[in-house]
Amino acid sequence: MGIPLPYRVQILAEMSSLLSAPVFVNDTFLKFRIPFGDYDPFDFELQFKNNLGEEVVLHNPFELYAPVIDSIPGSFGFRETVVLYGKHLTNSPSNKNNILFLDEIDIEVSQHSKDSIVFTLPWQVQKYQYDVLVKAQLQEVTKLGGLQVAAPQLDSVSKKDVEIGEQVTIYGSYFYPYQPNLNHIYFQGNRAEVLEAYRDSLVIKIPMGPYKSRYINNLKISLFEKEVTLDVDLNLTSTWYMYGFKRSSDISNFNGVGEVTDWGFWANNAYYLNVYRQYENHQIRNDVLYRYTPETDNWEEIDLPIPPENLKDAEVLQFFPLQGSNIVYLYINQAENNFYKFNIKTGELLQLKDFAARDFLQIATGFFANGNFYLGLGYTSNPSQVSNKKFWRYSEGANSWTEITSMPDVHDTWPRFGTSLFKNGNTVYIGNGHEQAYDFWEFSPNETWTRKSDVQNPSGNTVDVQNGTSGFYYDYLRSNFWEFDIPSNLWTKREDLKIKGYPYGHETMFIHDNYVYFVVYLNDYGPDGTPFFRYDQAILRTELSNFN
Incomplete structure (x- = not known):
């Protein structure tokens, strides 16, 4: 110079x-x-x-070159390492921050030189496009939309035949690694629990449902604002699967265990569910009916025309349908005004002669046979609980009650309530009702009793269904089903009918068309994102052929 x-x-x-x-x-x-x-x-x-x-x-004797961003090549997902290429990107070698920004996020860089910057996308990066700003040469340069994160891609599922709650692996690309909760996976619209997350695979649990069939043809991932779907061909192999659910708050108002009673019945092309509801002074009564239509999975509350002042607290109503009709007998466990005939289709309520027992029965057993109605068992509680083995016959023609032969007294200390009841023509089979009530009885058309093969695992407050000449009851203590073959007088434990994958408590059961429906309450919370909660009602179902 x-x-x-x-x-x-x-x-x-x-x-x-x-x-x-x-x-x-x-x-x-x-x-x-x-x-x-x-x-x-x-x-x-x-x-x-x-x-x-x-x-x-x-x-100003010299001029610094302006930095230039050329490209960020390649495809990459969240939390991956990225290389930005350019010119004149020089910074102090010791600097790690205040060099590169995605929108306004200061990104720590791991390496940088005059022609490249290396960095890893941090957890704050949760969009798919960012403006890139680089500070170098004491200047700034911006590339609008310069960073493009690849959208997730779904490729396949590790299994075709799956069970509720089973762990399977989803293969693909550009998942969010090591933070499973950010990858939202849906099977047939049902949110799955993601257990492990890697760039190219996710370990998930098959969600509880609901499903309208066993066929799953849609898989979806939602990762931030991107949603990607994949057509799949999966088959639910669990014996039972959730067909529908109902929020507890939609049908009741106290959100407790078992809001649906076991007094449900089929009539008028629908299943009627009996529900508890809470009233003033915290009184709870089972005086609510919902009409459930399986084809549409629809719940509809119907009017039960009994003045509430005629009802006391607790489980006061007991329903006994006349099979193949729209008629239901109502027994109210109180001393007077306790017996009615209800047309479920027209809503007509007819008061009949009061039940004749000295003390009203709680959780009684009732059935139609020989053109008459029979009521008995259960227990009385005036003032303490007393087992009842008596039966009465009601004749509608005479509008009268007659006491008949009692069920034989084998275990006189055990009251029977919530019994299992099966029929073969006009012959009725009754058992269960208490965990110690092993004896099982046949009630013949001439109103006599014959003891049949003992129940191996008796249960109180059980629920049951019948398919042909085979009766089935659910042993809630051991979560098992038992089958009673009426012609052969044989009990069989049906391990194949066991319910898996659901935290539940039993409420009621019924058969319609080609399916068996089991109404339960969920006794635990589902994974994040599920639409149902603890104590909500769930409708489980399985094919009727499984009950052969």
């Missing part, structure tokens, strides 16, 4: 930056390193001083 040497060199700005000693000096020029910061690259002075105190000041 024609300046006497040796010189020291200083850039003058708002804050002076003393440059390092010249890296090369001779008679004609001086070579020095440009500092990384602390001056305005568009307005600065360069000062030269020698040992004699002489100085030269130059204004």
Whole structure:
């Protein structure tokens, strides 16, 4: 530069930056390193001083190259390492931050040089497109939409035949790794629990449902604002699967265990569910009916025309349908005004002669046979609980009650309530009703009793269904089904009917068309994102052929 040497060199700005000693000096020029910061690259002075105190000041003697972003090549997903290529990207080697920004997020870089910047997408990056800003050469450069994160891709499922709650693996690309809860997986619209998450695979549990069939043809992932679907061909092999559910708060108002009673019945082309409801002074009564239509999975509350002042607290109503008709007998466990005939289709309620027992029965057993109605068993509680083995016959023609032969007294200390009842023509089979009531009885058309093969695992408050000449009851204590073959007088434990994959408590059962429906309450919370909660009602179902 024609300046006497040796010189020291200083850039003058708002804050002076003393440059390092010249890296090369001779008679004609001086070579020095440009500092990384602390001056305005568009307005600065360069000062030269020698040992004699002489100085030269130059204004903007050189120009820094502007940084350039060329590309961020390749396909990458969230939390992956990315390389940005460009020119003139120089920064202080010790810097890790204040170099690269995605929108306004300061991204820590792991490596950088004059032509590349290497960084890993942090957890804050949860969009698929970002503007990229780079600070280099004491300048800034922006590339709008410069970062594009690849959308997730679904490829396949590890199994075709799956069970409720079974762990399977979903294969694909660009999943969010190591944070399973961010990858939202849906089978047939049902949110699955994601247990493990990797870039190219997810380990999930088959969701509880609901499903309208055993065929699953749709798989979806939702990852932030992107949704991707895949056509699949999966088959639910669980014996039981959730067909529908009902929020507890939609049908009752106290959100407790077992809001649906076991007094349900089939009539008028629907199944009628009996529900508890809470009233003033915290009184709870089972005086609510819902008409459930299986074909549409629809619940509809119907009017039960009994004045509430005629009802006391607790489980006061007992329903006994006349099979193949719209007629239901109602017994109210109170001393007076306790017996009615209800037409479920027309809503007509006819009061009949009061039940004749001295003490009203709780959780009694009733059935139609020989053109008459029979009522008995259960227990009385005036003032303490007393087992009842008596039966009465009601004749509608005479509108009268007659006490008949009692069920034989084998275990006189055990009351029978919530019994199992099966029929073969006008012959009725009755058992269960208590965990110690092993004896099982046949009630013949001539109103006599014959003991049959003992129940091996008796249960109180059980629920049952009948398919042909085989009766089935659910042993809730051991979560098993038992089959009674009426012609052969044989009990068989049906392990194949066991319910798996659901936390539940039993409420009622029924058969319609080619399916068996089991109404339960869920006694635990589902995974995040499921539409049902603890104590909500669920409709489980299985094919009737499984009950052969």
